[in-house]
Amino acid sequence: MNNIKSKFSIKDLENLSGIKAHTIRIWEKRYNLFEPNRTDTNIRYYSLSSLQKILNISYLNNNGYKISKIANLSSKQIPAFVNEIANKNNNNNHSVNQLKIAMINFDQSLFYKTYNDLISEISFSKIFYNVFIPLLDEIGLLWQTNTITPAHEHFIVELIKQKIILNTEKALSNFKVSKKANTYILFLPENEVHELGLLFTNYQLTNSGFHSIYLGGSVPLESLDFLTSQYNDITFISSFTVKPDKDQIEKYLSKFSNTLLKDSNNKLIVSGRMTSLIDNQTNPKIIVCNSTKEVIENLQQV
Template sequence: MNNIKTNFSIKDLENLSGIKAHTIRIWEKRYNLFQPNRTDTNIRYYSTASLQKILNISFLNNNGYKISKIASLEEGEISKLVKEISESKDPNNHSINLLKLAMINFDQSLFNNTFYKLEEEMPFKTIFFDIFIPLLDHIGLLWQTDTITPAHEHFIVELIKKKILVETEKAYKENTPDLTQTPFALFLPDNEMHELGLLFTNLELTLQAKHVIYLGQSVPIESLEFLLTKHNNINFISNFTIKPKKENLDGYLTKFSEVLLNKNNCKFLVSGRMLATKPKFSNPNITTFDSTKALLEYIDNEK
């Protein structure tokens, strides 16, 4: 089965480029920028080449170029100008657009080549927070608007995961963990599968030679209790992206406290989308964050 998406609606172009469909229609009519095909029922649809062109036009427009100027350029000139600006002024936006194209076409080579170029210019931590996180935030919107399928999201997430794991393996070889330290136990709650933030936290703690116990996805609270038979104090770390649901959040934190925090000095550091609205339940040993970055900054400041 051919899973590569080659036909895009005008709404797809809007969602991927950030340019309103109404504006695209005006540009199409006034400047003849695109030549859409038509279905049997006379509905516009666009090719991958049109998608790439609208991403380039969006990039130039965001960098101060008027559409009349862009329309006067040949196809090759547009691509050349985008390359020049991206290299000198706005590389992040261009790289994110390339990664979107890689995702749309399930193009692992384009993903890797884009990543390798970024790797030459910035540390992995910067790539994660300045490229991958904005990309993933936009992918969430694209998935919700049916511009992409879950397969697209899984494709790009697995590629990012591989990069984190490669960096983590390097970190293990270069940093011997101090097993006399209070351990950090990293886990995701029941039915939570969004692991990138936790994997990146594991990488950062490994680089600091911390004692890490990595448990991964979908771990019940009761399974964590066994760790207390091995360690007196533990820094539990988790990330709530889709679980527990907001209406169950206070109940989860209450149970976590009763089972794991009430009779010791253990701490629970938790970040994620579900924590954007602070929970009502409070415990001095629970600290919540709205992002992985904020959680890691907290750990750095606690040194």
């Protein structure tokens, strides 16, 4: 059975393209840009080709093309103009749009083609910051508005995860140990599994020649306590996306500090959505960051 989403409401088009539904309706009536279908109960819906077209139109419009000019282009000219501009300007918005289509269609081939085109032009770090992070930010909003399902999110996240792991393996094949003595231990607290940012941080550390130990998701503090008997000058790195719970964050950090940081040179760097709930963090050994990029910037100073 084919479960690929092929019918889109005008609200879906708005959420995916960033163009207001009211504007889409005006363009539809004035320029005949789209031909919506109707269900048996007379509800309008749009096809996958309409979604691709609105993404391309949005891209051209954002790059200075007036809608009246776009309306005069043929169905073959529109994507050709998009590719021409994308190749000339090295614009990442087109890549983000392509990855959205790959996600909607569960299309691994399109994901790999888009990624391979990018990696031939820019570094993996730039792909992560300039393409993957904007894509993931949009995916969060699309999921909240029911434009996509959790399955779509899991599909694209797992593909991105594969690329991070692949690039980490490449970095390890050329690994040269830095003179820096620190050990970096990357982990997620118990019942936390959102690890993309942590995986990328591990890639950056490995690529820079630092000794990192990646423990992954749902790690109890007791496991970390054992490592303090094996290494000195540890920088722990974590991300709180859904855990610890709101009313447990301060307690968790206090226990972490008393168990793993007290009377040592150890530090903790933490990021993630839940860190916005941390009040009056004054422990100099705990650094709270707003993003993965900020975590990596702090690592350069540790």
